[in-house]
Amino acid sequence: MNERDPDEIYRRAAASDPVRPSREVRQAILVHAAQVAAATRPRSFRGRAIQWLAHLRASSQRRSWQILAPLAAAAVAVVMLVPLWRSPRPLDTTSISDQKSPVIAPGAPTPAAAPPPLAERRPQPSLAVPAASMPAPAPSPAAAPSSPLAADVAPSTLAASNARAQSAASGASVASWRQQIQRAALFGDAAGLERLLKAHPELIDVRDELGRTPLMLATLGGQTASVTLLLAHGANPNTPDSAGRTPLDVARAQDETAITAELMRSH
Amino acid sequence: MWRALPLSAGMVEPTRHAAGSDADLMRRFAAGEALAFDALYQRYELRVFRYLLRNLRDRALAEDLLQDIWFAVAREASRYEPRSPFSAWLFRIAHNRMIDAIRAARPEVSLELVTSDAAACESLLPSVAGPYAEAVASEELAAVLAALAQLPEEQCQAFLLQQEGDLSTEDIAAVMGCPFETAKSRLRYARARLRELLRGSP
Numbered sequence: 228m229n230e231r232d233p234d235e236i237y238r239r240a241a242a243s244d245p246v247r248p249s250r251e252v253r254q255a256i257l258v259h260a261a262q263v264a265a266a267t268r269p270r271s272f273r274g275r276a277i278q279w280l281a282h283l284r285a286s287s288q289r290r291s292w293q294i295l296a297p298l299a300a301a302a303v304a305v306v307m308l309v310p311l312w313r314s315p316r317p318l319d320t321t322s323i324s325d326q327k328s329p330v331i332a333p334g335a336p337t338p339a340a341a342p343p344p345l346a347e348r349r350p351q352p353s354l355a356v357p358a359a360s361m362p363a364p365a366p367s368p369a370a371a372p373s374s375p376l377a378a379d380v381a382p383s384t385l386a387a388s389n390a391r392a393q394s395a396a397s398g399a400s401v402a403s404w405r406q407q408i409q410r411a412a413l414f415g416d417a418a419g420l421e422r423l424l425k426a427h428p429e430l431i432d433v434r435d436e437l438g439r440t441p442l443m444l445a446t447l448g449g450q451t452a453s454v455t456l457l458l459a460h461g462a463n464p465n466t467p468d469s470a471g472r473t474p475l476d477v478a479r480a481q482d483e484t485a486i487t488a489e490l491m492r493s494h
Numbered sequence: 495m496w497r498a499l500p501l502s503a504g505m506v507e508p509t510r511h512a513a514g515s516d517a518d519l520m521r522r523f524a525a526g527e528a529l530a531f532d533a534l535y536q537r538y539e540l541r542v543f544r545y546l547l548r549n550l551r552d553r554a555l556a557e558d559l560l561q562d563i564w565f566a567v568a569r570e571a572s573r574y575e576p577r578s579p580f581s582a583w584l585f586r587i588a589h590n591r592m593i594d595a596i597r598a599a600r601p602e603v604s605l606e607l608v609t610s611d612a613a614a615c616e617s618l619l620p621s622v623a624g625p626y627a628e629a630v631a632s633e634e635l636a637a638v639l640a641a642l643a644q645l646p647e648e649q650c651q652a653f654l655l656q657q658e659g660d661l662s663t664e665d666i667a668a669v670m671g672c673p674f675e676t677a678k679s680r681l682r683y684a685r686a687r688l689r690e691l692l693r694g695s696p
Contacts, residue, residue: 233688237657240635241544248543252557256564257532263568264528 250482254449258414265410405433412441412457415450424460431462438469446474451485458493465494516580524571531568538581541658542588548642548654549592559595563588582665585655589669641691649684652677 404427411420420441424431432440442462445453454474458464467473475494478486514522516537522530542563546556566587574583642650648670655666667677 233653233685233692234657236634236692237638237653237688240638241657244544244635246544246547246553248539248557248560252561253535253539256535256561256568257528259565260523260531260535260568261528263571264523264526264531267524267526267572 258448261413405430405435408433408441409435409444412445412450412453413448415445415448415453417450417452417456420453420456421460424456428460431457431460432466434466434468438467440466440468440474442466443468443472443474443477446477446483446486446490449483449486451483451489454486454489458489464490517574517576520571520574520576520580523568524574531571534567534580535564538584541660542584545585545588545654545658546592548639549647549651550595551643555595559588559591563591566591578668579661579665581659582661582669585659585661585665586669589651589655637692638688641688644691645684645687648672649680649687652680653684653688656681 404423408420408423408427408430410416411423430441432442434440435444439447440462442454442457442464443466445457464474475487475490477483478490516534519530519534523534539560543556543560546559547553550556550559563584567584570587574580642653645653651670652666655661655669656663659665659669661669663678663681664674666681667674670677670680672680
């Protein structure tokens with residue numbers, strides 16, 4: 228090596244170093260971060276706006292709050308008026324993500340499970356609160372989540388019949404159900420996932436914004452029980468995400484032997 | 495090979511793909527976008543891990559600390575203020591946790607000894623000639639690791655903070671809690687010593 232720069236030698240050596248943290252450590256970190264993000268995420272448009280204003284206010288204290296404060300006040304006024312303006316609209320169509328119809332699995336019993344026409348579902352004005360801002364229904368003691376992961380998907384632990392009733396009462400949207408199914412699949416809440424799928428079998432292959440089905444999310448999360456359950460409910464193992472990867476591709480890449488075997492069996 | 499998992503990307507209604515500055519990603523994560531954390535983690539995972547592993551030379555401890563550090567990043571994301579680079583903030587957490595772990599491993603050694611007696615520190619750490627070094631395929635890498643192990647602890651830390659954290663001398667001083675000139679001289683001595691140690695290597 229002689230008189231070469233140690234920086235250069237180190238960089239080259241580091242680039243050739245195959246050392247990596249274990250998969251378990253990575254997964255624990257990312258799952259924890261996902262939980263933290265879910266816990267801090269504002270649940271409604273109003274919540275998001277308030278959070279944004281709080282950020283703006285913090286920035287303004289550091290810089291020129293005198294200029295930004297009137298803007299913040301105007302924004303607060305807008306935030307307060309928007310729900311009034313939006314109130315005549317049906318609750319479960321207010322979410323932007325609702326505009327996109329979920330991808331339904333071929334053969335899924337959509338007509339029976341499809342929600343009634345919008346006009347029939349329109350709530351009374353006094354109930355016109357954005358669905359996402361409603362507090363999550365408290366699970367019964369018998370259905371209380373037994374782990375921190377389950378706490379994130381608390382609504383999914385409700386019995387299917389109660390869930391449907393509360394959905395109607397609280398105005399829970401298709402997007403809300405979709406997210407609950409996705410979370411239950413990702414975090415391995417098999418009991419909650421089963422109840423949700425019984426209540427909404429048409430969402431078995433619903434995709435997220437990256438084209439991932441619940442089966443793909445369960446595979447990403449290494450949740451063998453979720454994968455087995457989803458396959459038993461008829462999830463399509465060949466549905467690729469928007470990057471063209473199927474659950475089997477992901478399972479193989481992650482050395483998930485049990486999940487790979489399950490997926491191979493269902494092919 | 496493992497690929498980073500955009501775990502909850504689709505559930506957060508991300509409005510754009512997870513790319514951007516570190517500070518932007520932190521802001522988005524603090525607002526609840528898990529995909530932003532995933533991108534940050536991909537950027538810094540190996541750097542932090544190598545920093546820990548090369549200082550501690552104990553894979554299990556390095557992994558424990560790595561998890562602890564990133565848990566702290568997730569918890570403290572809302573308190574991060576982008577007045578200093580994210581890498582400096584991250585490596586400060588990493589450095590502090592690592593020092594705590596070293597102290598916990600040798601409670602009988604005072605802080606003064608920890609920071610001044612490199613030979614004593616060296617004797618309390620696992621030898622570089624362990625499974626990690628043996629598993630290293632590259633001869634050059636093995637030589638670099640052996641040379642790093644012979645550096646005094648503070649010089650090794652300063653050098654690795656610069657290489658893995660891409661930190662400025664000012665940031666290194668802030669992370670290590672020492673004056674600027676001290677950090678500068680640690681870097682200078684580390685380079686000189688490494689140059690000397692690597693001279694006869696392949």
